[in-house]
Amino acid sequence: MGIAVSGVWKRYRLRSRSLKEVLSNLMPRRRGAPPPRPKSMWALEDVSFTVEPSSTFALVGANGSGKSTMLKVIAGMMKATRGAVRVNGRLSLLSFLGGSFHGDLTGRENVFLEGALLGLSRRELRAKLDAIFAFAELERFIDVPVKFYSSGMALRLGFAIAAHLEPEVLLIDEAFAVGDTAFRDRCLGRMLAFKAAGTTMVLVSHERYLVEQLCDTALLLDHGRVVALGRPDEAFSAYERIIEAEEADDPDEREGEPARSPLEIESVDLAGGSGGAEPLFTPEGGLVARLHLKARRDISGVSVGVQIAREWHVLHGTRCNRQGIELSARAGERLTLELEYKPLSLARGSYAMHILVYDHRLQVSPTVVWKRAARFRVTLPESEGIGLVRLVHTWRLSNGGGRA
Amino acid sequence: MTQTHHKQLQRPCPGGVKPISFSAVPNLSRFRDLLYQLILRDLKSRYKQTFFGALWVFGRPLVELGAYILVFGAFLHAPSDGVPYPLFAFSGVVLWSFVSGAISRGARAVMSEGGLVAHAPFPKATLPLAAIVGALIDSLLAAVMLALLLIVQHVTPSPSAWLLFPVLVILGILVTGIVLIASALNVFYRDVSQLVDVGVRVWLLLTPVAYAKSVVPPQFKPLYALNPLVGVFDLSRAALLGTGPLDLSVLWYPLAVGLALLALGAWVFRMTEPYFAESV
Numbered sequence: 251m252g253i254a255v256s257g258v259w260k261r262y263r264l265r266s267r268s269l270k271e272v273l274s275n276l277m278p279r280r281r282g283a284p285p286p287r288p289k290s291m292w293a294l295e296d297v298s299f300t301v302e303p304s305s306t307f308a309l310v311g312a313n314g315s316g317k318s319t320m321l322k323v324i325a326g327m328m329k330a331t332r333g334a335v336r337v338n339g340r341l342s343l344l345s346f347l348g349g350s351f352h353g354d355l356t357g358r359e360n361v362f363l364e365g366a367l368l369g370l371s372r373r374e375l376r377a378k379l380d381a382i383f384a385f386a387e388l389e390r391f392i393d394v395p396v397k398f399y400s401s402g403m404a405l406r407l408g409f410a411i412a413a414h415l416e417p418e419v420l421l422i423d424e425a426f427a428v429g430d431t432a433f434r435d436r437c438l439g440r441m442l443a444f445k446a447a448g449t450t451m452v453l454v455s456h457e458r459y460l461v462e463q464l465c466d467t468a469l470l471l472d473h474g475r476v477v478a479l480g481r482p483d484e485a486f487s488a489y490e491r492i493i494e495a496e497e498a499d500d501p502d503e504r505e506g507e508p509a510r511s512p513l514e515i516e517s518v519d520l521a522g523g524s525g526g527a528e529p530l531f532t533p534e535g536g537l538v539a540r541l542h543l544k545a546r547r548d549i550s551g552v553s554v555g556v557q558i559a560r561e562w563h564v565l566h567g568t569r570c571n572r573q574g575i576e577l578s579a580r581a582g583e584r585l586t587l588e589l590e591y592k593p594l595s596l597a598r599g600s601y602a603m604h605i606l607v608y609d610h611r612l613q614v615s616p617t618v619v620w621k622r623a624a625r626f627r628v629t630l631p632e633s634e635g636i637g638l639v640r641l642v643h644t645w646r647l648s649n650g651g652g653r654a
Numbered sequence: 655m656t657q658t659h660h661k662q663l664q665r666p667c668p669g670g671v672k673p674i675s676f677s678a679v680p681n682l683s684r685f686r687d688l689l690y691q692l693i694l695r696d697l698k699s700r701y702k703q704t705f706f707g708a709l710w711v712f713g714r715p716l717v718e719l720g721a722y723i724l725v726f727g728a729f730l731h732a733p734s735d736g737v738p739y740p741l742f743a744f745s746g747v748v749l750w751s752f753v754s755g756a757i758s759r760g761a762r763a764v765m766s767e768g769g770l771v772a773h774a775p776f777p778k779a780t781l782p783l784a785a786i787v788g789a790l791i792d793s794l795l796a797a798v799m800l801a802l803l804l805i806v807q808h809v810t811p812s813p814s815a816w817l818l819f820p821v822l823v824i825l826g827i828l829v830t831g832i833v834l835i836a837s838a839l840n841v842f843y844r845d846v847s848q849l850v851d852v853g854v855r856v857w858l859l860l861t862p863v864a865y866a867k868s869v870v871p872p873q874f875k876p877l878y879a880l881n882p883l884v885g886v887f888d889l890s891r892a893a894l895l896g897t898g899p900l901d902l903s904v905l906w907y908p909l910a911v912g913l914a915l916l917a918l919g920a921w922v923f924r925m926t927e928p929y930f931a932e933s934v
Contacts, residue, residue: 322775325775395702
């Protein structure tokens, strides 16, 4: 029930020919006129991989990296420009859940239509109808037109139908990025059940922890090319490096109103780790951040904050007034503020530090933010579990026959 | 683990490794189920949130018929082969409502479901086919009106009325061929649906719907006969109302044209279907 993708290339035409274009091509092009826009682009370039039967595979990458295109080529909805895809088994693609719903029709009527689109027969649907509505927790709305459903309800119904498929190969396209926590938990539970039943799954997702929990293998795509293929954590590390490289190219990292800011952040240096642009720290060694500041005018009661972020998640934020430090200075005066993290309770990975300036201690949103003012990496001596943080912890066996 | 194994044994996958492509390997029962649901959705949704509801099925042909009776019957005195003009016109209008309804709805069927086409793998041919069946159902309901009109006018349908069935089959083949071509090409060029709308209007005027074939001057007759619908409409009227001799051989030409269009349409649709998802 596996999938074999060998040497797949996919080209998109970016525009269709029109009479206007044909006519303007007949005329000589004026000098200095902008060159014509590109006619096509490669969405996938020489992508090959195999998904073993009953395994779970993740496609990872930034928006526009070709993940969804790859999924559609596997599903047979799109034809590869070159190369071949072989799928063995009954296939279902989950994307656009509830996309076929017609607002004027009732939930029941829509279940039959969406089910037919997903490949369920009328007999199967009739047998499963109650279970579908129970799963979606919409029993009371079974005969209500779907236009009166909230978007979350429609989504739940869409997923409930999908959850009652019995595919051998299941392709999932970021369908669960929306919805509340309880709904996502149920989606995850259902996917684990598919996995336990031996369904081969291919998942498109940005969510590291979902992928690391579910998937055996991950493929990282960047601009249609395979960058990494291996364990999910390896693929995500490679993904983080791509994101960092792109962020490093971004020169303008200050947000807010620098002109109104009471302080100028001149530089940040990190002590306690190795040197370099991205120093390496250990949890035990700790980290000291030194912020070199300069007052732009006479100030008093000013507060500075520091946030530690990984990808787009802020893991921790603090500001100096919480520990009683408020900054006062004359115009032009220089200040150095130190912040120590010990132990540094972070998991292995790459991190960025944001610096924030507040006019006074009651201000909620900062006047200026220096995004990614510093970068660092954390390494761990032991091989650690998953998660965003490393909580200080100790295992003990207080009773029984374990070996110390 | 054993349970999983058991399941796989119950669902053997013949032929080992095979490419999944719903257009290449049509799963007939899946296709039929989906077609049925699409037709049902169109039927159920069309007249929801309308005051007159399903009465519109009769309303539309009635209004059209009124206009025909006024313009062609009362103003122009169009020849109607000796039957009362309302009856003459209505038999044409019912048949024509199938042709024009199926073509104009069918040509847009794939495009109007762009979201689905881009996101769900399913046999796309169900979309134009559902539109055609929808138009057929409308026309059959209008035909009920025709039957009532026959009773009111004390006209007994001629015993050859069964010929309407082969006529309808031929019309269906013709229309399906055109719709498959138009709906597929419309994905790539929206000009197609515009062209189809204009074409359907011109075709109406060139077909004996509101007038009898006898009005065509002799020098235009050979050219006029190139329209495959001429024989179909003429014969169906003769069969239903007994307006003339029954020459079944006139059906060969529209049948041949229809089969050629159907073959071409199936080929065009099949070749272009893998590119729908990226072009809608």
